[in-house]
Amino acid sequence: MDNVELSGIQTEKKALPKEEAKQKTGLARLMELAMYKKACMLTAMLMSFLSTIASFIPYLAIYMVIKEIVRVYPNISELDKSAMGQYAVLAVAGVLINLIFYTISVALAHVAAYGTLYQLKIDFIEHITKLPLGFFYKSGTGKLREILDNNIESIEGFIAHDLTNMVSAFTAPLIMLVMIFAVDFRFGIAAFLGIIIAFMGYGMTQKQELTNKLMKDYQEALQDMGNAATEYVRGITVVKAFKQTAQSFHRLNDAIKRYMAAVIPYSLSQENMTATLTTLLSAMYLVLIPVGILIGQHTGNYRSYASSFIFYLIFVPAIGNILMKLIYAMANAANIAGNVDLIDEVLMESEIKDSGKNLSPKGHEIEFKNVTFSYDDKKQVLNNISFKAMENKVTAIVGSSGGGKSTIASLIPRFYDPKDGEILIGGVNIKDMKMEKLMDEVSFVFQDNFLFETSILENIRMGRKDATVEEVKAAAKAARCDEFIEKLPNGYDSIYGAKGTKLSGGQIQRIAIARAIVKNAPILVLDEATSFSDAENEYLIQQALNELMKNKTVIMIAHRLSTIMNAHNILVVEDGKIIESGKFNELLEKNGRFYKLWENYNAANVWKLKGRA
Missing domain, CATH: 1.20.1560.10 (ABC transporter type 1, transmembrane domain)
Structure with missing residues (x-):
């Protein structure tokens, strides 16, 4: 050639x-x-x-x-x-x-x-x-x-x-x-x-x-x-x-x-x-x-x-x-x-480039150092953000919509690069890591997940292409999706989207979790992974997430505050800044922004439509 x-x-x-x-x-x-x-x-x-x-x-x-x-x-x-x-x-x-x-x-x-x-x-x-x-x-x-x-x-x-x-x-x-x-x-x-x-x-x-x-x-x-x-x-x-x-x-x-x-x-x-x-x-x-x-x-x-x-x-x-x-x-x-x-x-669009140093992280702690980011060089979405997500611990990020939570998650795998500051994994700037290496370090479960029009087996195997059938099925069981997969016309070989093979939002979410389990990366980013699930699916998804988060550094973008009660650290982000941080009970005792979010969350849970009896 x-x-x-x-x-x-x-x-x-x-x-x-x-x-x-x-x-x-x-x-x-x-x-x-x-x-x-x-x-x-x-x-x-x-x-x-x-x-x-x-x-x-x-x-x-x-x-x-x-x-x-x-x-x-x-x-x-x-x-x-x-x-x-x-x-x-x-x-x-x-x-x-x-x-x-x-x-x-x-x-x-x-x-x-x-x-x-x-x-x-x-x-x-x-x-x-x-x-x-x-x-x-x-x-x-x-x-x-x-x-x-x-x-x-x-x-x-x-x-x-x-x-x-x-x-x-x-x-x-x-x-x-x-x-x-x-x-x-x-x-x-x-x-x-x-x-x-x-x-x-x-x-x-x-x-x-x-x-x-x-x-x-x-x-x-x-x-x-x-x-x-x-x-x-x-x-x-x-x-x-x-x-x-x-x-x-x-x-x-x-x-x-x-x-x-x-x-x-x-x-x-x-x-x-x-x-x-x-x-x-x-x-x-x-x-x-x-x-x-x-x-x-x-x-x-x-x-x-x-x-x-x-x-x-x-x-x-x-x-x-x-x-x-x-x-x-x-x-x-x-x-x-x-x-x-x-x-x-x-x-000719510029690719996200690494520095060429090809360094490997010494551990899986995540650190943001004075990170500033803007999507259009006009309004700053993140403003001088600094925090540490400790290795094998859960760091939750909460706050109002549009405050910058998902942006923080997107910067870790370099979907975007910050305007100023640096992001480190295991003490290494992520720009000094090969993109392939960085992707090996991080798994994701997003709010909106996408399944390809291929078999359910191959959709799960997207997490790791060399995964065996047994590993895929083990991941599906851990993600609480083995039961409904087996009920599909051709089980794991059923083609998603073909001949009416459709799945609910909660089922798709659990397949996405199975993907992440198969990948088994040491860092896990969860972007509002239970936002749109019903009560039954939320319970199953939470069980699957608990399995997935074992022995991993977890960044959890949370909408449902009940899911982060056991987080090791919670960051409250508003208007691109971290305004509070601490454990769940510590933040409630401060009677600050997190306390207000918790009140609003509980009020929403007990809210009922008023109408005719």
């Missing part, structure tokens, strides 16, 4: 910083991608070149036939049958050679295309897994889905078909020019004049800066509509519950309108240019016929004149097709180059 940069990510999977990448753009970038399988692609291009040359052999044979017929006309019986047979063989040979070279070209181009497509998707996915979570909130899933499903796929079409077609499209006009001047330079000048007039008209209708702007607006509108459509489908239960429609759901409706406002001018701009060129190329007869009549009035060799004139009348339509093929290839390449620019926008 050639050692080239495929996507701003080298084959050894190290991203280049923006200032060092010297990223190519447009067609140059597209060609760089196409040359990933260089030997294969160059051979495909050579085959396309030879195929194009061979495609003109039948025209040469036709010209020789016309010349022979005109030579003996009207005494057709005097035709040189041997020569005519040779011309026929020459034409058939040209067709067969063209077909053979073209088939080889297409086959090699597809091999190169699928190899490049595979590697580009792998590189793209690996890259986005190293980006901070803020990028995904900013970009939206619709944009990334559009890039993976369509933009990257369009590169396969360019490499497999368009690039070899471009070679052919550039080669054919050169051979065509040689032929039109070689047969009869006078008719060649007439045909060439018609080509110049056609391209002058095309150039007058083409405004490159405007075209580029229209194409960019179209692609951005398409992405925005994709984001809005994804959001609409994901929120369909809310849409239906509140009697919304595609029209009344303003974000989707506005996105569709913006798309229509962008796609129509873009399409018309392309249509006007293409229609102008097609019309003028088709009108080349308006130049050729008058010139042919003029030449005929002053010729001394009518047989030579007639054979050349007839040949050009046959060949002129082919000139139009050849040049239109070139225009279509260039326009398509420009469109795909725009797609590549969108891909590169993502690939």
Whole structure:
């Protein structure tokens, strides 16, 4: 495999910083991608070149036939049958050679295309897994889905078909020019004049800066509509519950309108240019016929004149097709180059980088030192946070919504990096640890958990890919989910989401806990893991969590304060600051913010709807 940069990510999977990448753009970038399988692609291009040359052999044979017929006309019986047979063989040979070279070209181009497509998707996915979570909130899933499903796929079409077609499209006009001047330079000048007039008209209708702007607006509108459509489908239960429609759901409706406002001018701009060129190329007869009549009035060799004139009348339509093929290839390449620019926008996003020191922690104590963080460089979410979470102890974090609790949890696995300060595990700055090592140290159970559309077994095994079936089942039993899994149609082999295999929120939560048990990392982050569970599920989840938390350093983001009564330390976070800390009873005795939270929590538990008896 050639050692080239495929996507701003080298084959050894190290991203280049923006200032060092010297990223190519447009067609140059597209060609760089196409040359990933260089030997294969160059051979495909050579085959396309030879195929194009061979495609003109039948025209040469036709010209020789016309010349022979005109030579003996009207005494057709005097035709040189041997020569005519040779011309026929020459034409058939040209067709067969063209077909053979073209088939080889297409086959090699597809091999190169699928190899490049595979590697580009792998590189793209690996890259986005190293980006901070803020990028995904900013970009939206619709944009990334559009890039993976369509933009990257369009590169396969360019490499497999368009690039070899471009070679052919550039080669054919050169051979065509040689032929039109070689047969009869006078008719060649007439045909060439018609080509110049056609391209002058095309150039007058083409405004490159405007075209580029229209194409960019179209692609951005398409992405925005994709984001809005994804959001609409994901929120369909809310849409239906509140009697919304595609029209009344303003974000989707506005996105569709913006798309229509962008796609129509873009399409018309392309249509006007293409229609102008097609019309003028088709009108080349308006130049050729008058010139042919003029030449005929002053010729001394009518047989030579007639054979050349007839040949050009046959060949002129082919000139139009050849040049239109070139225009279509260039326009398509420009469109795909725009797609590549969108891909590169993502690939040039800065990854979360480590310091390169590759240190290992000496223990599993977590320490925040003067940590400050902001999502948008405007409002500070965390302000000079400092605390220690002792090894093999439970540290709970409570406070009002939006106070910064979940942000603290997100900084530990480096979903984001703090603006100031440092975070240490076992005395080592987490930036001095390899991301793989850091991920081995930390397990998570989130408030909202995601199951993949694969077997329940594989969903649990996400925690550790080399876990045995026995280890997975042991984790499921510890997480109190073995019983309901066994009741599924195919037990642990049941595909989640397929044929009605659905699970409740509490069941999904327990599978997420089983995942964390399988991983068995020494540090555990629980982000409101029991928030949405009912009484029965809360009890089962709490049992599972007790099993999971044994001999681990635990950071617990708590909404239900009853779950943290035995925590070794409780941090009360408000407006990005730690305002209180201590054990449960100590904080209650202070009669401060935690005491107020506890009162509110108890009041909510005994609250009842008032209504008719």
